[in-house]
Amino acid sequence: MSNTLILLIVLGLGVFGFFAGRSRAMATVGGDRRLLHSLPNYYGANVALNTIVPAVIVLFTWSIVQPMVINGAVSGMINQDRIAEGSSLGLVMSDVRRVAEGLDVAVAQGVMTPDMASDIRAESSNVREQLAQVGVPLGSGVTSETLQAAQSYRAMAGTGNLLKTLVVLLVSAAGLALSWRLITRDYRARNVVEKGIMIVLIGAASIAILTTVGIVLSLIFNTYEFFKLYPVTDFFFGTNWSPSFSGRGQSSELGILPLLWGTLYISFIALLVAVPIGLFAAIYLSEYASKSVRAIAKPMLEVLAGIPTIVYGLFALLTVGPMLVEVFGDGGLLGVNWMSGGTAVMTAGLVMGMMLIPFVSSLSDDIINAVPQAMRDGSLGLGATHSETVRQVIIPAALPGIVGAILLAASRAIGETMIVVLGAGAAARLSLNPFDAMTTVTAKIVSQLTGDSDFSSPVALVAFALGITLFVVTLGLNIFALYIVRKYREQYE
C-alpha cells in the first residue's frame, strides 16, 4: 500500500476515534457533561491523537529506515571484485534500483506476471528489451548479478512494505483501543491533550536547533571528505584557483585566497557606497527631515531592501556593467582602458552598495532615534549648532550601534550571491584593479555545485569547504554585531 493510502486510513481511524471517544465519555455520565472532568471534545481529541501521532511517527521512521536497510543488505550481495573498472558500488546500486523499478512497472502494465518478474534470469531472457518495452531504458546490458540483486531488492521491498502497512495500522488501532478504554468520568483528558500539544509546540521550536545542526553537520561531513582528498594548508593558503575536471579533479589547485580577496574587495566597495549614503540619509531623516519628507523617503529607501537580489544581479549584468564599460573601458568617455568586460568588482560592488543602503540607514536611524533627547538638548543649550551636536554628541553616543549596523551590512555583503554570480565575473584572480573581473566564495559555491556533480571529487566537495568558511565568517560577524548592538542598547534603555 502506498504511504498516502496508509496515511489516509490512519487519519480516517483518527476521525472515527474522535467521535467514539467523545460518545463514550458522554455515555459514562449518562449525557450530563457537567459530571465529566474535561469538556467532551477533549476525550475525543485524546483518542484521535493517540490513534494518529504514534502511527504517523512509525510510518515516517519506517519509510526512511527501510531503504537504508535494504540498500545495505543488497550491496552486501554484490561482489566487490566484480564491479567493473571505472564504475563504483553506487553506480551498480542505482542500476539495481532502476531494474527493480522497471520490473515493478512491467508487472503493473501486465507485460510480465509477478512470478516471471521474480524468476527470470539474465541468461535466458533479454531483460533490457522487455524493460525498454514498458519505457524503462537501461544503459548497459543487465548482468545476471545485477538482475539477482534487483530481484531480491524487489522481494525485500515488497515484504518491507507489507510489514510496514501491518505495523502502522496495528499501532494506530492499538492507540485507538487503549485510549478509548481508558475513558472514565474522572479521566483527565484535557491535561493529557494539553501535554501532547505542549510537546508539539516544543518540537516546533526545536526545528531552529535542528536546522543549525543540519547546516553544521552537512558542512562538516563533506568538508572532512574534501580534506581527505585535498590538503588543508593548500586550501587555506593556496593563491591559485584552477579547478580541473580531468583525472577526477586530482590535478586541480583549489586555494581559497583569490576567492576571499574577491569577496572582501567587492564587499569593501559595496560598503564604501552604502555606508556614507546610508549614514547621511539616516542622520538627515532622523535629525533634519520634516515629518512628511520622512514619511515618503524612509519607505522609498526601504523598497531597495525588499527587491529580490536576482533583480540587482540582472541590473548589474545588463545595465551597470555596460555603462561602466562606456566610461572606463576602451574608447570610453574618460579615454582610459581600465575595464575590458562588463562584469567587474566595481559593477558588483556598486550594485551591492545600492542594495545595502537601506540596511545601514534603517538600523542607524533606529539607533540615532534611541539616543536620549536630553543629550541633544544639552548640546544645543550650550550653543552648539545642529550639525555640531550630531557630529560631536549623537554620533559618538550612537557609534557602537552604527558599527553594529555596518558589520551586519558587511555580513550581508559577504554572503550575497546573485549579484556577484551575475555581475562580478568568473575568473579567480588576485588583482588590485577594481575594474577587473574577480570572483567570490559564494559565486564559486554555485559554480562548483551546479550541474551534475557526484559528491566524491574534490572539485565538487570544495564547495562545502567554501561554505563552511562563509558560514563561520558571517556567523562571527553577526554575533559580534549583535553583541555590540545589545550592549549599546542596555546603556540608554
Add this chain to the structure above:
Amino acid sequence: MTDAISDLPKGKPATGGHASLLSESPLMKKRNAAEARFKLYGVVAITVGLAFLIFLTVSILRNGIPAFTQTVVNVEFTLSQEEFDEAESKMLKTAAYTEIFVNNITAQFQERGLDVEFDAGTIERLLGKVGGDLRSFYRENPDQIGQPVGFELSTASRVERYLQGKLTRDMVVDGRFLEAADLDVVDAMVDAGIIGTAWDWNFITGTDTGVDNPGGAGIGASVIGSFFMMLVVLLLSLPIGVAASIYLEEFAPKNRFTDLIEVNISNLAAVPSIVFGILGLAVFIQFAHLPQSAPLVGGLVLTLMTLPTIVISTRASLKSVPPSIRDAALGVGASKMQSVFHHVLPLAMPGILTGTIIGLAQALGETAPLLLIGMVGYVAREYPDSLTSGLLDPNSAMPAQIYTWAARSDEAFFEKAWGGIIILLIFLLTMNIIAIILRRRFERRW
C-alpha cells in the same frame, strides 16, 4: 564664566567689545556654513538613494515592457474554395499554402508600388511556418473559405530586435535564422503598414523553450513552480512558526534550552541564503534522495529560511496582545493553553498573517538556494498535470527562470529576463500591498 567666554571667539578680540547679535562673526559664519554643508550632505545622500531606486525602476520598465508585446504582421486574406481544393490536393500541402501567402503579400506590395523579391524561405525565416498555420485554420473553419479573414502572424525575435533598432544590418550574419536580404522585406512590410505590435499572452502563460527560440519562451510554467513552492512554504512554515512562537512567547521557562533556541533563531535569520542551499542539497537530495529540481525540495529549503522571519513577527504580535486578555480568560477558569488558543492567538492573527505574507514575499524572490538544488538549467517545457507532479516533477521557479534566461548567450533572452522581473515584482508588490491592507484594517492598537 567671563574667562570661558573670552576664550571662545578667538577670531575677533581686536574690536574689544561684544560682537553684535545681529551681525555674524566670521567664526559663526564658518559654523553656519558647516551646518548648511552638513545638511546638504544629508539631502544629497537621500537624493542619491532615491535616484538609484528610480534608475533601477526605469531600467526594469524600459527593458522589460517589450517582452510583453510581440511584433505581428497583419494580413487580410481571402482563400477561395478552388484555391483550398487545389492546395489540399497537392503533395506538399503546407508549402502550397505558403505559396498562396507569398503571392498575396507580393500582390499587396505591388498595389503600393513596392518592389521586393522574396520567396517561401524568407517567409519562414521571418514569420515561422505560416503555411501550416493557415492550413490548420482553414481545415478547422471551412465556413471561412471565400471570406476575408484577418491574420495576426507573430514575427521571429530577430525581426523584432531589428525593428527596435537593437539589431543593425551590419550585425546580421547570413544563416539559418536570418539573411540580410530578408530585412528588405521587413522594410517593405513596414512601408506597407502591415507590421504592428500586439500583446503577447504567450509570455505570461507559456512555457520555457530551448536555447534557440527566444520568441516563444514564456514564464507561465515557472510561475506554477513558484506557486507550488510557496504552497509548501505556507503549509509548513505557518504552523511550525506559529507553534514555535507560542511556545517561546507564552510557555517557555527561562532556561538554557530556551536561550539556545532564541540564539539559533536570531542567527538563522542572518545566515546567507546560499548556505541554506547547501543544506538542502546535502540533506534533502544527497541524504534523503528527494528528486532534484522538484518544487517540494525548493519549498522545504525556503521553509527553513522563512521560519525565522515568521517566528520574529509572530512573537511581536503575540507580545502586543495585552496581558489583561490572558488574565481575564484565566480568571473565568480557562487553562493556560485555552487562554492562548482561544483568546490570544485569534487576536494576534492579523499581525501573524501580515508577517507570513512578508516572509512568503521574501521567499518568492530568493534565488541562490534554488541554484544549488538544480532548479536552474532545467528547461520547464510543460505544466504539471496534478498535485503530486506539481510537487515532485522537476520544474523551474520565477527567479530561477529569470537567472536561466540571463545566463543564456542569446541576447534576445535578456528581454525575457527583464519581463520576468516585472512579473515577479508585480507578485511581490501585490503581496506587500495585501499585507499593508491587512495591517491597516485588522491590527488593533490596545
